[in-house]
Amino acid sequence: xxxxxxxxxxxxxxxxxxxxxxxxxxxxxxxxxxxxxxxxxxxxxxxxxxxxxxxxxxxxxxxxxxxxxxxxxxxxxxxxxxxxxxxxxxxxxxxxxxxxxxxxxxxxxxxx
Amino acid sequence: xxxxxxxxxxxxxxxxxxxxxxxxxxxxxxxxxxxxxxxxxxxxxxxxxxxxxxxxxxxxxxxxxxxxxxxxxxxxxxxxxxxxxxxxxxxxxxxxxxxxxxxxxxxxxx
Numbered sequence: 001x002x003x004x005x006x007x008x009x010x011x012x013x014x015x016x017x018x019x020x021x022x023x024x025x026x027x028x029x030x031x032x033x034x035x036x037x038x039x040x041x042x043x044x045x046x047x048x049x050x051x052x053x054x055x056x057x058x059x060x061x062x063x064x065x066x067x068x069x070x071x072x073x074x075x076x077x078x079x080x081x082x083x084x085x086x087x088x089x090x091x092x093x094x095x096x097x098x099x100x101x102x103x104x105x106x107x108x109x110x111x112x
Numbered sequence: 113x114x115x116x117x118x119x120x121x122x123x124x125x126x127x128x129x130x131x132x133x134x135x136x137x138x139x140x141x142x143x144x145x146x147x148x149x150x151x152x153x154x155x156x157x158x159x160x161x162x163x164x165x166x167x168x169x170x171x172x173x174x175x176x177x178x179x180x181x182x183x184x185x186x187x188x189x190x191x192x193x194x195x196x197x198x199x200x201x202x203x204x205x206x207x208x209x210x211x212x213x214x215x216x217x218x219x220x221x222x
Contacts, residue, residue, distance in 0.1 A: 042212035090155055101146060101210060103156040
């Protein structure tokens with residue numbers, strides 16, 4: 001099946017830990033995105049990448065890091081510097097230009 | 113910065129009713145606008161994409177319109193079904209981003 005796969009579905013982080021969320025797509029899309037969703041708020045952009053080995057900060061990049069070593073993969077690391085990491089994280093991809101964006105099923109991260 | 117507002121925040125209708133969801137945005141310089149549905153605890157499913165040069169787009173029982181100059185889009189759902197129950201999100205796009213409001217939570221009562 002073509003699509004975007006996020007793993008794990010649920011993730012628990014202890015205080016001070018870094019954790020990495022996986023996002024893989026087989027749609028041959030150039031652009032990939034990470035969003036954060038909190039209750040009562042719209043999705044907010046964390047990072048995006050339009051090409052391998054290049055990525056840009058979004059609106060709320062502080063405390064997060066990403067890499068884009070392969071076209072298919074765009075992992076997100078939530079570092080210990082992110083003070084309020086509990087949220088629902090969504091990965092998306094699209095072709096460059098005015099094209100449709102597709103989303104994965106999300107990872108729910110909880111700090112314990 | 114683009115601000116997106118969706119009205120109403122929640123809507124409950126009996127099965128079979130036609131309904132309209134409203135979306136407004138503050139910056140008319142958009143590339144396109146997408147409508148998504150989100151089921152509880154799940155990701156977003158794309159419903160319709162309207163390019164900035166288009167006025168409307170249809171898929172099955174769904175019809176979305178776009179008035180870019182006034183910063184408005186509507187999603188029309190015909191003959192609603194209980195399976196339509198979900199949160200509906202509109203997302204106008206900039207060069208590198210989609211902008212989201214908080215959505216309309218729809219409940220269709222059997």
